[in-house]
Amino acid sequence: MKLLTIIGARPQFIKASVVSVAIGAQDDLTEIIVHTGQHFDANMSNVFFEELGMAKPAYHLNINSGRHGDMTGRMLIEIERVLLAEKPDVVLVYGDTNSTLAGALAAAKLHIPVAHVEAGLRSFNMRMPEEVNRVLTDRVSRWLFTPTAVAERNLRAEGVAAELIIPVGDVMYDVALHYGARVKAEGRILGGLGIKPASYVLTTIHRAENTDVPERLMVIVDALIQVARQMSVVWPVHPRTRGALRQIGCLEKLSQHARLIDPVGYLDMVQLEKYAALIATDSGGVQKEAFFYRVPCVTLRDETEWVEIVDAGWNRLAAPQVVDNLVQTIEGAVGSTGQDVSPYGSGDAAEKIALRLASDLP
Ligand code: UD1
Numbered sequence: 001m002k003l004l005t006i007i008g009a010r011p012q013f014i015k016a017s018v019v020s021v022a023i024g025a026q027d028d029l030t031e032i033i034v035h036t037g038q039h040f041d042a043n044m045s046n047v048f049f050e051e052l053g054m055a056k057p058a059y060h061l062n063i064n065s066g067r068h069g070d071m072t073g074r075m076l077i078e079i080e081r082v083l084l085a086e087k088p089d090v091v092l093v094y095g096d097t098n099s100t101l102a103g104a105l106a107a108a109k110l111h112i113p114v115a116h117v118e119a120g121l122r123s124f125n126m127r128m129p130e131e132v133n134r135v136l137t138d139r140v141s142r143w144l145f146t147p148t149a150v151a152e153r154n155l156r157a158e159g160v161a162a163e164l165i166i167p168v169g170d171v172m173y174d175v176a177l178h179y180g181a182r183v184k185a186e187g188r189i190l191g192g193l194g195i196k197p198a199s200y201v202l203t204t205i206h207r208a209e210n211t212d213v214p215e216r217l218m219v220i221v222d223a224l225i226q227v228a229r230q231m232s233v234v235w236p237v238h239p240r241t242r243g244a245l246r247q248i249g250c251l252e253k254l255s256q257h258a259r260l261i262d263p264v265g266y267l268d269m270v271q272l273e274k275y276a277a278l279i280a281t282d283s284g285g286v287q288k289e290a291f292f293y294r295v296p297c298v299t300l301r302d303e304t305e306w307v308e309i310v311d312a313g314w315n316r317l318a319a320p321q322v323v324d325n326l327v328q329t330i331e332g333a334v335g336s337t338g339q340d341v342s343p344y345g346s347g348d349a350a351e352k353i354a355l356r357l358a359s360d361l362p
């Protein structure tokens, strides 16, 4: 049974790393990996394949940058070619990027069944490119592997047939359990930066709603400069955000206050997350990892798909609108905790996905 996996963005390499191992353990499944090329810098792509022991993709399409329709359209054309050549029995896609939608759409049009990992998440904000991608991908998928009870409920509310919804838990939790305990406070990036555990705020920003709206990005910058007067701010800067910061003319000012660094590999990121006093982010994955390591988090967005950790008190939503409010929320959250909840499964999501595909495929 041939399974073709389509990935292209940083979080997808991380998610696929555990699922590929689980697929490899099934005698009946063979996996072919296609990298669309959406993320292409060494520290946004290669580093994850190397660190997480992933096989080199069989195909690398080298498609990135440009506008959404342009990028997704080019992916659709090239993925269709690969599917026609490989004739897989199932196409596996992850999350909510343009690579996800292009893969799902190309497969659906060729009547190849689609399996969607991280199905059912919703922000209910159709202005987000990710919401469009995930709603459409779910609509054409045959297996909807949900990470949370909320995701399952969202799909039911949309009228998705119960037999298509398969609750498995969050594959990112699987990865965090695997690597989290191995990463200690000594050495690695903290050693290199000369920063002590629990003495800093970790920040990541990359969402279009923040990077492409100068007023919002300015609020984030000004708030973090204020926070940096009290404690260090460490910020691995996504390439998109570096460009946006440069464009609004505050890259230099910010770099005088915060430790701006290039994107880091997964293990360094785990260390930065685990030992932070607080994480301020607009990333989906980083919000959850903050919770996995029981670090308080402020999410710099209007809404989140991962509502369960907001409800449990580990995460606070703070739309970047007013500098003082943001500073207060960040400083007020340092040292806070939340309820003891476990909404992301048992750390065996990848195995459940592989077992289900192996048993359903003829
Ligand atoms: C994409 C996903 C987003 C996901 C994020 C993970 C879409 C619509 N968005 O956002 O859902 O949360 O990945 O990080 O699919 N760039 C580089 N080098 C790289 C990668 C990107 O310079 O290695 C530049 C690109 O040229 C582009 C910009 O960054 O101009 C944005 O990249 P893109 O992949 O379009 O979106 P992300 O913001 O990374």
Ligand code: UDP
Pocket: 010, 011, 014, 204, 206, 236, 237, 262, 263, 264, 265, 266, 267, 269, 270, 282, 283, 284, 285, 286, 289
């Ligand atoms: N990540 C990383 N290095 C970084 C920033 C993030 O390894 O410099 C990891 C992070 O630990 C998480 C994933 O990338 O596992 C999140 O990806 P991202 O924030 O790009 O996308 P999102 O989760 O928002 O889709």
